[in-house]
Amino acid sequence: MKLAGLKSVDGAHEDSIWAAAWVPAADHRPTALLLTGSIDETVRAWQPDDLAAASPPAGGHALGVISLAAHPAGVIAAAVSIDSHVRVFDVDSGASVATLDAAPSEVWGVQFHPKGVALAAAGGGSGSVKLWDTEKWQPIASLPVPRPEGARADKTGSGKFVLSVAWSPDGKLLACGSMDGTIAVYDAVRMKFLHHLEGHHMPVRSMVFSPVDPHVLLTGCDDSHIHIYDAKEKGLIGAMSGHASWVLSIDVSPDGMTVATGSSDRTVRLWDINARASVQTMSNHSDQVWAVVASRPPGGEGVRAGRLASASDDKSISLYDYS
Amino acid sequence: MSAPAARQGAEEEAERLLAAAKLNPNDGGPFRSLGHHYARAGDAQRAARCYQRAVALDPDDAEAGEALCDLLDAEGKESLELAVCKEAAGKSPRAFWAFRRLGYLQVHQKKWSDAIQSLQHSIRGYPTCADLWEALGLAYHRLGMFTAAVKSYGRAIELDSSRVFALIESGNIQLMLGYFRKGVEQFRSAVEMAPHNHSAYFGLASALLAWSKHCVTTGAFTWAANLLKEASETAKVCTSLAGNLSCVWKLHADTQLALARCFPWEDRHIKRGMDEQNFKASILQWRNTCLSAANSAKLSYQRALHLTPWEANIHIDTAICLDLICTMEENNSVDPIAWELPEKMSLGGLMLEPVNKDFWVTLGSVSSNQALKQHSLIRALQLDTSLSEAWAYLGKIYRQSGHKQLARQAFDRARSIDPSLALPWAGMSAENDHQSRAGSVNESYESCLRAVQILPLPEFQIGLGTIAARSGELLSPQVLMAVRQAVQRAPHYPESHNINGLVSEVRSDFQSAITSYQHAKFALGMMRRSKLDNRYPFVDVSVNLARSLCKAGLATDAVRECEELKTQGLLNVDGLQVYALALWKLGRHDEALSISRNLAENLSNMKQESATGALGFICTLAYNIAGKDSAASVIHTLPGQPSYNRELKFIISALDALQPSKRFQLPHLSTPPRLTSYDVMSEVHSNIALGKAIGGELNNCLGVGGGLSYLKKVLHMYPDCSLVRNHLGSLLLSSGDWTASHKAVRVTSLSHGHTSNRGLRSPHQIQACATMSCYATCTSYPKFSFPTCEDQYLSQYNGICNLQRLVHQEPWNQDARYLLVLAIFQKAREEKYPKHICATLKRLVLQIMSSSSNSQEHKLILYEKYLLLLLSSEVNLQSDDYENGIAQVTDALRVAPPSVDTFFAHLQLCRAYVVQGDLSNSRKEYMKCLQNRTNTEVGWVMLKQLESLCSVNRGSDEIEINLKGCIERNGRNPSKWASLFNLACAQCFMRDEDFASAEKALAQACAEKDADSCILFLNGAMHMEIARRYAAPQYITRAASSLRKAQQKSQAMVPIISLLLAQAEGSLGSKAKWEKNLRLEWFSWPPELRPAELYFQMHLLASQSTAAAAAGPQQKKQQQLVETMQSPGAWLLRAIHQNPSCSRYWTALLQLVCV
Structure with a gap:
């Protein structure tokens, strides 16, 4: 698999871009859209082929957008801002659908359930994962991250800060990653904690399940490594190294064979999971790459071709074709 | 009666008894009497037969039974006796005598479980027999049922308090169970009861010994020493009672040996400014006490050995004792061929018992010959491969001889065999300590802590202190305890004093630290005689001493210390730093600078970390002495640019922030974050943000925007850093953005973890300020007022509760109280100054004022006071107490520090006079306001509102000009202020009923965008x-x-x-x-x-819709509308019920009724 640069937009936002998400095509809209969120407090939508602006920027995200997630139906998306509001909005019009409120610093990354029935948010300083239903936007549950066994009880310090969250493709597992490197896995059906995944000791800022195998969880961590876990059976099954600094963002291709990561070393890397090795490094960004997202074209499993987008602190978005 | 007569009488009696027995052969009584008769006559056989008959006839006959058993016992026919008792017991359960006898016999034969049954049964018959209880206790004791045994012994003691055996035995059991205090009590009472019973003394001494050992493991050495002294006295008494018992001597020796090992050095009666002589004397005294105890132990062991030379373990004990004396006297023999005494003694033990593995280990540990050590330990391991001590000692030997790998393996093995052994832990700790892996310091600290907890040896404790000093764990209480104990146990080691000083220094107890360092120096002085090569530790200790002198504010002494070092030519890099610092503190700036220059020259020869540390120091010093420019020049002349560590980055970023004109080019700060620690980097980043906020020139107002955007980025990278959050919150607050207060609350977090008080403002401050700064009413409870805040962020946020919590947590914190007052004031404002809140406010203000009444105060506190007075004057005004209100403002003007903006005080006075109707005064204050000016927009707007009330000349547009200037200067929200100003104008016009002008002004106010x-x-x-x-x-x-x-x-x-x-x-x-x-x-x-008018309007609405409904039946769907809930008449009646005084309602009712 190879990446080929399609287009790059410099100055896509007025300031650093921190989040990106693909909105799948919907009934009323034949193509997918790329959403980006920035510190300039706006979310913008872009056409998937030429990165033309698809709609006027949507504001109202005080102090900057941390994380974006699109509903699988392609109509709505959720954006988290630093003031700890989750704004759910209509992708095409930019109008707010709901504003989910959390205590200060108690929400960070968000992700929609693969069927779209719930929204999971990494609960930041609350040390938990928060779930909202997507019909009435009421909180369903808050799943706390238990202290890992063997952790020293007398080391007091700031508690867990949950940064990232991911749903397995079948919606049965939910994983979250924290500031101290612990990864907790939950049974999302019974809302119960299952186990911790060990191996990281620094913030896990991004994680994603393989779209073809609900076992496989991929995590990117500040220790500059990428880990591959068996999330169901609790095991580290692989690790890949190569970035020179923090891994900020990770996504996986629709066939589950290739991983893309963005890092503080200003590169985007492409990795082959089978070979456990980096196969390509893109260094077209001039600052740290906060978001790497791969589009999921309709057609289900096994589709290899698609688009990859990366967004960076240098205010630019890059679009790649992979095949 | 003469003797023959007596015999005659007896024979007659016997005949009579025989006759009686023949007459009634089933009655046992005559047989018993006959038995007695024969027994008296000395015919044992006949007597026995008679008794047997009597017992056979009546097994409950205790007299006959006892007599029979006594007879049998006297003849030594034990089995027969047993059979008789068993028979009787089998025949009748009431034959308690038989059970008792049986029980005693079984105890005698050591058939413990049988004995317990018999004894328990017999106790039913003789519940107050102390012997039985004692025997039962013994039986339980031997069976290992200790609690039951203790109870039985206790019963025996209760029945007869002079039961020495029971006392001693139960004491033994208590010792075995670990209840030392109880055991000692029991032995003490036994000793009291039987002052010549040597076993009581022996028990007491051993109980005290066991107790003291327990104390030693918990670290209570003085206590242990006191117990041991008593123990050895008791043992001494015991030896005088039974001087030929080897075990008694051994016990005495054991107590003395334990005393020699644990006797603590007491420094509490020593004064702080102790000189070297005193110190030496006290150390010598301590050492002599220990040594004399050890020698007395040796003597006692010798006696024991003399008594029982075949006991191998006494040989070994003697060897151990000799070894201790050797190490205390520190006379290392130079002849490697001759056997040393300890070796000889342990070899003696081994000759007697060559297969005892522990003896081999002892030989290995006391020997000074490496080969012999190794050999003996290996022998021990051959005897038992899972002997953890042997492995541990082997590891120690390997470590000493430099075989790291082997040592590690040995320690590992020892640790896995017996994790409760201290030595392998300590060994592993030392192993880890010498590695350079990142986590190894932590690991070695953990191991060493474990070792210290298992066995509080001074060597381990000093090691723990050393590791802690390196890994920054000196504040931990375990380390403090260990180091303090180390000083008590090893006062002759300079290391222990030095580390004790470090621990005190970390706790900011500089006086004790100074004392400790001085002790360390004295101890070094004592050692110097024996070993010459201790210059380096001497320098280290001196530098430490100088540093804590400096910290304690005794810069002169510190300088003297450094100069002393300098004359000896021993001043190292750390010393130079302390020297420079002390000189600077004394105000000898030039010398300090020259020293630091000296230091800078040495930078290149230093190790990386210490070099950057020294550099940071030079920078700070240069900054403090010569200002930021010279500090900057120091930075610019750096030797190696890329090697900044975190602290240096911090300094550079701070300097950078202060030097807006000449920014450093700091490429390394913008490079991608390396894998470094998070907290320092976040501090660096907040400094940079401040730098950005300071902007181009120092004298300008803060340019918040740049700092804000930078901080947002930093927060994105370090989301859980409370410092960054605080900074962001406080910058937001000072940004003057209309909705900033809401955002600030959302950013700072109180809810989890511990909140950091660093940063510009504490999170509590930010929250309170945000509560205060929202100009709109944010009340969530519409009873008092209606929320007009467009953002509504604060609706669920309860600032007052948080502040109350803070005040409760930190009752001494005046700032918290102040913030609480502000928050409550805001609440009062929102609720239109209800009486109870006003009262609370007044009381709180009074509290704060009275608690800080001295006049020499910080400017900030004075300003706080000024504001509080203004605030309480407002509260007084609102509760119609004008006199007090005015008095408080005048007070406020009096306390106001000179640089403060007094505009608002005059404004407040003006308002008060206006309310009072005192026109001339109010006009005066108004003019004062104009003169004083303010840089706050809202002040001008408020002044404008007062303009018409003071009836001053309307012509001048001074206020407007001032306001415009003010907006320009601050550059925030011009449209908002313009619209507010117009609003004030309109209010003035309205007051004068000049509606046309008012309308114009309001139209202007609305015309501004986002009105x-x-x-x-x-x-x-x-x-x-x-x-x-x-x-x-x-x-x-x-x-x-x-x-x-x-x-x-x-x-x-x-x-x-x-x-x-x-x-x-x-x-x-x-x-x-x-x-x-x-x-x-x-x-x-x-x-x-809902007011009456509303009901009236609903009545109108309802009558309209009923009319409409009457007109057309198609309007059925209106049924669910609100006015149709009641009939028009009912609406009207409710309106009248609410307000019966309004004539309009009555006329409407009249109409309704008439129609």
Whole structure:
């Protein structure tokens, strides 16, 4: 698999871009859209082929957008801002659908359930994962991250800060990653904690399940490594190294064979999971790459071709074709 | 009666008894008497037969039975006795004598479980027999049922308090169970009871010994020493009672040996400024005490050995004792061939018992010959491969001889065999300590801590202290305890004093630290005689001493210390730093600078870390002495640019922030974050952010924007850093952005973890400030007022509760109280100054004022006081207490520090006079306000409001000019302020009933973009009023449009807007809109507050819709509308019920009734 640069937009936002998400095509809209969120407090939508602006920027995200997630139906998306509001909005019009409120610093990354029935948010300083239903936007549950066994009880310090969250493709597992490197896995059906995944000791800022195998969880961590876990059976099954600094963002291709990561070393890397090795490094960004997202074209499993987008602190978005 | 006569009488009696027995052979009595007769006569056989008969006839006959058993016992026929008792016991359960006898016999034969049964049975017959209880206790004891045994012994002691055996035995059991105190008590009472019983003394001494050992493991050495002293005295008494028992001597020796090992050095009676002589004397005294105890132990062992030379373990004990004496006397023999005494003794033990593995280990540990050590340990391991001590000692030997790998393996093995052994832990700790892996320091600290907890040896404790000093764990209480104990146990080691000093220093107890370092120096002085090569530790200790002198504020002494070192030529890099610092503290700046230059020259020869540390120091010093420029020049002449560590980055970023004109080019700060620690980097980043905020020139106002965007980025990278959050919050607050207060609250977090008080403001401060700074009413409870805040962020946030919590947590914190007062004041303002809150406020203010009454105060505190006085004056004004209100303002003016903006005090005075109606004074204050000026927009707006009330000349537009200047200077929200100013103008005009001008002003206020809903509302109302007064219908359209905007803008429904809008729409002829707005109005009131007029309007609405319903049946769907809930008449009645004084309602009722 190879990446080929399609287009790059410099100055896509007025300031650093921190989040990106693909909105799948919907009934009323034949193509997918790329959403980006920035510190300039706006979310913008872009056409998937030429990165033309698809709609006027949507504001109202005080102090900057941390994380974006699109509903699988392609109509709505959720954006988290630093003031700890989750704004759910209509992708095409930019109008707010709901504003989910959390205590200060108690929400960070968000992700929609693969069927779209719930929204999971990494609960930041609350040390938990928060779930909202997507019909009435009421909180369903808050799943706390238990202290890992063997952790020293007398080391007091700031508690867990949950940064990232991911749903397995079948919606049965939910994983979250924290500031101290612990990864907790939950049974999302019974809302119960299952186990911790060990191996990281620094913030896990991004994680994603393989779209073809609900076992496989991929995590990117500040220790500059990428880990591959068996999330169901609790095991580290692989690790890949190569970035020179923090891994900020990770996504996986629709066939589950290739991983893309963005890092503080200003590169985007492409990795082959089978070979456990980096196969390509893109260094077209001039600052740290906060978001790497791969589009999921309709057609289900096994589709290899698609688009990859990366967004960076240098205010630019890059679009790649992979095949 | 003479003897033959007596015999005669006896024979007669015997015959009579025989006759009686023949007459009634089934009665046992005669047989028993006959038995007695024969027994007296000395015919044992006959007597026995008679007794046997008697017992056979009546097994309950205790007298006969006992007599029979005594007879048998005297003849030594034990089995026969047993059989008789068993038979009797088998025949009758009431034959308690038999059971008792049986029990005793079984105890004698050591058939413990049988004995317990018999004894228990017999106790039923003789419940107060102490012997039985004692025997039962013994049986239980031997069976290992200790609690039952203790109970039985206790019963025996209760029945007969002189039971020494029971006392001693139960004491033994208590010792075995670990209840030392109880055991000792029991032995003590045994000793009291039997002052010549050597076993009681022996027991007491051993109990005290065991207790003291327990104390030693917990670290209570003085206590242990006291117990041991008593123990050895007791043992001494015991030896005088039984001087030929080897075990007694051994016990005495054991106590003395334990005393020699644990006797602590007491420094508590030593004064702080102790000189070297005293110190030496006290150390010598301590050592002599220990040594004499050890020698007395040796003597006692010798006696024991003399008594029982075949006991191998006494040989070994002697060897151990000799070894201790050797190490204490520190006389290392030079002849490697000759056997040393300890070796010889342990070899003696081994000759007696060559297969005892522990003896081999002892030989290995006391020997000074490496090969012999190794050999003996290996022998021990051959005897038992899982002997953890042997492995541990082997590891120690390997470590000493440099075989790291082997040592590690040995320690590992020892640790896995017996994890409760201290030595392998210590060994592993030392192993880890010498590695350079990142986590190894932590690991070695853990291991060493474990070792210390298992066995508090001074060597381990000093090691723990050393590791802790390196890994920054000196503040931990375990380390403190260990190091303090180390000083007690090893006062002759300079290391222990040095580390003790470090521990004190870390705790900011500099005086004790100084004392400790001095002790360390004395101890070094004592050692110097024996070993010459201790210059380096001497320098280290001296530098430490100088440093804590410096920290304690005794810079002169510190300088003297450094100069002493300097004359010896021993001043190292650390010393230079301390020297420079001390000189600087003394004000000898030039010398300090020259020293630091000296230091800078040495930088290149230093190791990386210490070099950057020294560099940071030079920078700070240069900054403090010569200002930022020279510090910057130091940075610029750096040797190796890329090797900044974190602390240095911090300094550079701080300097950078202070030097807006000449920014460093700091490429390394913008490079991608390396894998370093998070907290320092976040501090660096907040410094950079401050630098950005300071902007181009130092004298300008803070340019918040740049700092804000930078901080946002930093927060994105370090989301859980409370420092960054605090900084962001405080910058937001000072940004002057209209909604900043809401954002600031959302950013800073109180809810989890411990909140950091670093940063510009604490999170509590930020929250309180945000609560105060929202100009709109944010109340969530519409009873007092209606929320007008457009953002509504604060609706669920309860700032007062948080502050109350803070005050409760930190009652000494004046700042917290101050913030609480502010927050409560805001609440009072929102709720229109209810009486109880005003009272609370007054009390709180009084509290704060009285607790800080001295005049010499910090400017900030004075300013706080000034504000508080203004605030309480406002509270007084609001509760109609004008005199006090004015008095407080004058007070405020008096306390105000000179640089403070007194505008608001005058403004407040002006307001007070206006309310009082004192025109001349109020005008005076008004003029003062104009003279004083302020840089706060809201002040001018408020002054404008007062203008008409003071009836001053309206012509001048001074206020407007001032306001404009102010807005320009601050550069924030010009449109908001302009619209507010226009609002104030309009209010003035309205007060003068100049509606035309007022309308114009309001129109201007509304014209600004993003006008406030309240202003729009007022504008609408104004238009309505004008339309009403001057019958000018064209105004109604304008009114309607303003009101509509106001309705759309206000998020929560503000009452009356809809009502006015309904009127306007109605007047414009749109009935549907009139209805709709009236309904809206109904819902915008909280149910319990709806006024009478509202009910009246609903009556109108209802009568309209019933008319409509009567007109056309197609309007059925209106059934669910609100006015149809009741009939028009009912609405009207409710209106009248609420306000019976309004004649309009009555006329309407009249009409309704008439129609």
